Amino acid sequence: MSITQTANPPLAQTGPAIKINAPGRKLLARWKTFAGPLLLLLIWKVVGDAHIAPDSLLVPPGKVVESAIDLIKTDILVDNLLVSLSRVAKGFLVGSSLGFFIGVLTGVSKGADEFLSPLLRTVRQVPLLGWMPLIILWFGIGELSKVVFIAIGAFFPTMLNTASGIRGVSKEYLEVGKVYQLNKARLLFLIIIPSALPSIVTGVRLSMSLSWMMVVGAEMISANSGIGQMMTATRDMFRTDIVMVGIIVIGIVGFFIDVLIKKIEAAIIRWQMTVK
Amino acid sequence: MLEIRNVNKSFWIDSKEVQILKDISLKVAPGEFVSLVGMSGCGKTTLLRLIVGLDEEYDGGIFLGGEKIKGPSRKRGIVFQEPRLFPWLSVERNVSLALGDQQRKHASGTVQKHLELVGLKGFERVSPKQLSGGMAQRAAFARALVAAPDVLLLDEPLGALDALTRIHMQRELERIWQEEKTTMVMVTHDIDEAIQLSDRVVVMSSRPGEIKEIIPIALPRPRDNKSHDFLVIKNQILAHFQSQAKQYFSWEI
Numbered sequence: 001m002s003i004t005q006t007a008n009p010p011l012a013q014t015g016p017a018i019k020i021n022a023p024g025r026k027l028l029a030r031w032k033t034f035a036g037p038l039l040l041l042l043i044w045k046v047v048g049d050a051h052i053a054p055d056s057l058l059v060p061p062g063k064v065v066e067s068a069i070d071l072i073k074t075d076i077l078v079d080n081l082l083v084s085l086s087r088v089a090k091g092f093l094v095g096s097s098l099g100f101f102i103g104v105l106t107g108v109s110k111g112a113d114e115f116l117s118p119l120l121r122t123v124r125q126v127p128l129l130g131w132m133p134l135i136i137l138w139f140g141i142g143e144l145s146k147v148v149f150i151a152i153g154a155f156f157p158t159m160l161n162t163a164s165g166i167r168g169v170s171k172e173y174l175e176v177g178k179v180y181q182l183n184k185a186r187l188l189f190l191i192i193i194p195s196a197l198p199s200i201v202t203g204v205r206l207s208m209s210l211s212w213m214m215v216v217g218a219e220m221i222s223a224n225s226g227i228g229q230m231m232t233a234t235r236d237m238f239r240t241d242i243v244m245v246g247i248i249v250i251g252i253v254g255f256f257i258d259v260l261i262k263k264i265e266a267a268i269i270r271w272q273m274t275v276k
Numbered sequence: 277m278l279e280i281r282n283v284n285k286s287f288w289i290d291s292k293e294v295q296i297l298k299d300i301s302l303k304v305a306p307g308e309f310v311s312l313v314g315m316s317g318c319g320k321t322t323l324l325r326l327i328v329g330l331d332e333e334y335d336g337g338i339f340l341g342g343e344k345i346k347g348p349s350r351k352r353g354i355v356f357q358e359p360r361l362f363p364w365l366s367v368e369r370n371v372s373l374a375l376g377d378q379q380r381k382h383a384s385g386t387v388q389k390h391l392e393l394v395g396l397k398g399f400e401r402v403s404p405k406q407l408s409g410g411m412a413q414r415a416a417f418a419r420a421l422v423a424a425p426d427v428l429l430l431d432e433p434l435g436a437l438d439a440l441t442r443i444h445m446q447r448e449l450e451r452i453w454q455e456e457k458t459t460m461v462m463v464t465h466d467i468d469e470a471i472q473l474s475d476r477v478v479v480m481s482s483r484p485g486e487i488k489e490i491i492p493i494a495l496p497r498p499r500d501n502k503s504h505d506f507l508v509i510k511n512q513i514l515a516h517f518q519s520q521a522k523q524y525f526s527w528e529i
Contacts, residue, residue: 172356173360175330175356175360176362176373178330179328179352179353180373180374180423181349181350181376182373186373190365190373191362194362194364272364
């Protein structure tokens with residue numbers, strides 16, 4: 001950006017009077033990114049205003065914005081969002097750290113792999129929602145049941161990617177470890193885990209986005225707070241506007257979680273590649 | 277003294293036994309530089325892997341200082357054709373990796389000393405990715421030597437370098453050998469390189485890999501690869517491969 005500014009100074013003086021600052025120009029250059037959502041919004045507005053369907057089914061965007069402002073003012077949206085996010089954080093941390101340990105174990109030890117992997121592969125065939133009845137029976141409908149549900153979902157991507165990353169560590173590297181007689185701990189922390197790190201991080205990212213999807217599902221089935229619960233409760237009252245707010249917030253938050261995790265992923269890979 | 281006694285080694289390929297090494301017997305004196313030359317597939321790299329202890333399925337015995345070799349040991353270092361440095365560790369930590377727990381506690385300065393030996397002083401904190409091919413291989417030499425092994429095994433250590441770097445590194449390797457006085461066993465395709473560096477050159481035939489001739493190189497160092505004596509030895513070694521090639525393409529009526 002600064003290069004174009006310094007390279008063409010006369011343009012800035014003689015050009016049109018509209019001055020756009022550098023970040024603005026960057027956003028403008030990516031107009032295609034915003035064109036899609038804006039177009040969708042426009043269609044929604046036109047169709048909604050035409051009143052083809054009753055408002056309770058196809059609520060116009062203006063109404064949704066009003067509800068959103070209302071929900072923000074009354075703290076309902078933020079409170080529910082924070083409840084959901086804290087559930088995601090807990091379930092994700094438990095599930096993916098457990099996944100990491102089991103992944104390392106099955107990746108490193110052939111015995112553990114033979115013992116655990118067929119079992120876990122079978123367990124994984126159960127659709128995640130299929131766990132819900134059992135979880136409710138065991139843990140009730142309190143906080144714990146949501147955390148357990150999310151943890152189950154977060155467990156598998158991290159576990160599978162960790163194990164496959166570790167199994168993929170090059171034979172050449174392992175030979176170096178063998179020749180210089182590294183003990184098990186040094187082999188693991190100096191060679192195996194750093195080498196498998198890109199794959200591990202990918203698994204963690206998948207676990208994270210799955211966790212966010214699962215929390216909404218869990219709250220829709222049984223909860224007295226959270227974004228999912230907010231949507232189910234208002235659906236029963238035919239408040240389509242609030243349901244729409246929920247959908248949009250879920251999408252946006254999920255998007256930003258993904259962006260955040262990608263940034264963390266890049267930082268970890270950079271860290272792995274920096275000299276220690 | 278490194279002693280290889282009647283080593284035989286076979287691989288199973290498609291349920292057929294293929295003999296790779298046949299009756300290999302060789303003694304390498306302490307401080308000696310021995311090269312193994314032969315066509316690809318003659319089992320020279322396999323032999324090196326047996327000596328370093330990465331492969332233990334063979335008949336016969338390999339002894340170092342009278343003791344039978346079992347598995348890897350810090351007494352035997354190896355430099356592979358690729359540097360095999362870990363990009364997430366600094367040059368210094370790549371080298372210190374080869375030290376045992378006790379050695380790491382007591383020998384501060386050994387890593388530094390060995391980096392100096394290979395000409396990498398000042399590159400301690402650098403990432404291996406920032407090193408050129410030749411420099412990375414220098415670091416691999418430092419790693420292989422830091423634990424003060426009795427024997428250093430070299431598996432085509434200069435094979436992946438460009439021609440100019442290679443010539444330079446040959447001189448460097450000779451200097452390192454003279455300074456460290458480590459026994460070295462090197463596998464190479466390059467006959468000039470073998471004559472340049474070795475006290476003895478072991479010529480091997482292919483399938484099965486057998487020792488055809490052991491040629492002592494009594495030329496004074498540093499050696500001139502254009503001198504008459506050098507070329508005589510070179511031709512003596514080359515003759516082995518030409519006769520082998522001839523057998524494949526000759527006709528008998």
